[in-house]
Amino acid sequence: MTAMPPNKMLKELKLSNIAVGYQGIPVVQEANFRIIEGQIGCLLGPSGCGKSTLLRAIAGFEPLMGGEITLDNEVLSSATETLSPEKRSIGMVFQDIALFPHLTIGANIAFGLKGWSKKEVQARIEYLLELVGLEGYNERYPHSLSGGQQQRVALARAIAPKPKLLLMDEPFSGLDAKLREELVPDIRAILQHEKVSAILVTHDQAEAFAMADQVAIMEAGRILQVGTPYEIYHEPVSRFVAMFIGQGDFLPAVVCGDNCVHSDLGEIHGDMEHGFKSGAKVDLLVRPDDILHDDDSAFKGLIVSKWFRGSYFLYRVKLPSGKVTYCFASSHHNHSIGQEIGLSVNLDHLVMFPTH
Numbered sequence: 001m002t003a004m005p006p007n008k009m010l011k012e013l014k015l016s017n018i019a020v021g022y023q024g025i026p027v028v029q030e031a032n033f034r035i036i037e038g039q040i041g042c043l044l045g046p047s048g049c050g051k052s053t054l055l056r057a058i059a060g061f062e063p064l065m066g067g068e069i070t071l072d073n074e075v076l077s078s079a080t081e082t083l084s085p086e087k088r089s090i091g092m093v094f095q096d097i098a099l100f101p102h103l104t105i106g107a108n109i110a111f112g113l114k115g116w117s118k119k120e121v122q123a124r125i126e127y128l129l130e131l132v133g134l135e136g137y138n139e140r141y142p143h144s145l146s147g148g149q150q151q152r153v154a155l156a157r158a159i160a161p162k163p164k165l166l167l168m169d170e171p172f173s174g175l176d177a178k179l180r181e182e183l184v185p186d187i188r189a190i191l192q193h194e195k196v197s198a199i200l201v202t203h204d205q206a207e208a209f210a211m212a213d214q215v216a217i218m219e220a221g222r223i224l225q226v227g228t229p230y231e232i233y234h235e236p237v238s239r240f241v242a243m244f245i246g247q248g249d250f251l252p253a254v255v256c257g258d259n260c261v262h263s264d265l266g267e268i269h270g271d272m273e274h275g276f277k278s279g280a281k282v283d284l285l286v287r288p289d290d291i292l293h294d295d296d297s298a299f300k301g302l303i304v305s306k307w308f309r310g311s312y313f314l315y316r317v318k319l320p321s322g323k324v325t326y327c328f329a330s331s332h333h334n335h336s337i338g339q340e341i342g343l344s345v346n347l348d349h350l351v352m353f354p355t356h
């Protein structure tokens with residue numbers, strides 16, 4: 001068997017306190033983020049918050065105004081130096097797929113394989129086409145492939161030279177929802193199989209949660225929180241993160257003990273201490289899955305709106321106090337707007353912020 005160039009796995013990519021901007025004005029500041037071997041990181045935030053700018057700085061297209069980016073302890077960028085993009089061992093996939101239209105699929109994948117023997121290139125093309133589920137597409141041209149297939153080829157092309165890190169800027173946003181749902185887990189599996197670390201930029205929470213091990217939530221040029229999707233969803237550090245991620249409402253509440261709070265939902269005991277003093281006035285985060293429809297419950301809510309989501313219903317219910325929250329119900333519990341339904345409170349993670 002032909003000896004392939006060895007896999008160069010990333011050990012650590014580290015962004016330390018970096019600032020990036022345009023015409024001397026920073027648009028990203030004090031950004032700290034780190035991913036290690038085989039991890040997929042994600043920059044998630046609303047439009048204009050600086051995700052692409054940060055990604056472009058990692059790629060080497062934007063110089064730093066401050067801080068440092070290191071890859072396996074080698075400085076890629078600092079305020080005084082910027083290693084050129086082609087010297088970084090970083091692959092890229094963008095939203096506009098940009099395969100070379102005049103080259104076959106095989107030639108597209110081979111494009112970055114400089115210094116490889118013919119045999120190695122051929123073996124790599126065949127291996128990657130099989131990996132991305134496009135065996136036999138070698139001689140086809142990009143225009144004869146669907147959007148999803150082209151994005152698979154773009155991925156194969158980007159990982160062909162075995163980069164240490166793959167950067168993906170909104171790679172799925174040109175695809176329809178169904179295709180995206182299929183492609184996202186496939187691409188995660190391919191990256192994990194190839195042990196390629198990656199950073200994805202998206203404004204789509206579902207995509208971030210499906211792809212990433214570590215998510216950085218950004219707002220107005222700052223990283224507000226870094227954590228696993230579970231941590232970000234269940235332990236948001238700020239109101240912005242809580243409301244940007246998933247749905248929910250804040251209910252006014254009063255702290256009644258180390259792990260206890262009293263609200264419009266009654267007295268709730270959480271599964272860990274919340275750090276607030278008894279008597280403190282807080283706003284309690286209530287997610288849709290915290291309140292479940294329960295026919296047997298004496299605690300009632302009035303349905304004010306509803307969404308059928310296939311496998312479940314999402315209701316908006318007015319509580320006895322007059323506040324409105326979400327409520328989950330399995331898909332065969334089809335109730336009408338204006339109807340009263342029983343609610344069971346299933347809230348054990350108490351996420352609270354001081355009342356404004």
Ligand SMILES: Nc1ncnc2c1ncn2[C@@H]1O[C@H](COP(=O)(O)OP(=O)(O)OP(=O)(O)O)[C@@H](O)[C@H]1O
Nearest residue numbers: 022023027045046047048049050051052053054203
């Ligand atoms: N080349 C540029 N010159 C000047 N300002 C820029 C440039 N590129 C981006 N900006 C500004 O920097 C800020 C961050 O933009 P960036 O594209 O990084 O955000 P984003 O989070 O990726 O947004 P989106 O999700 O809409 O792509 C914006 O205010 C944008 O207008």
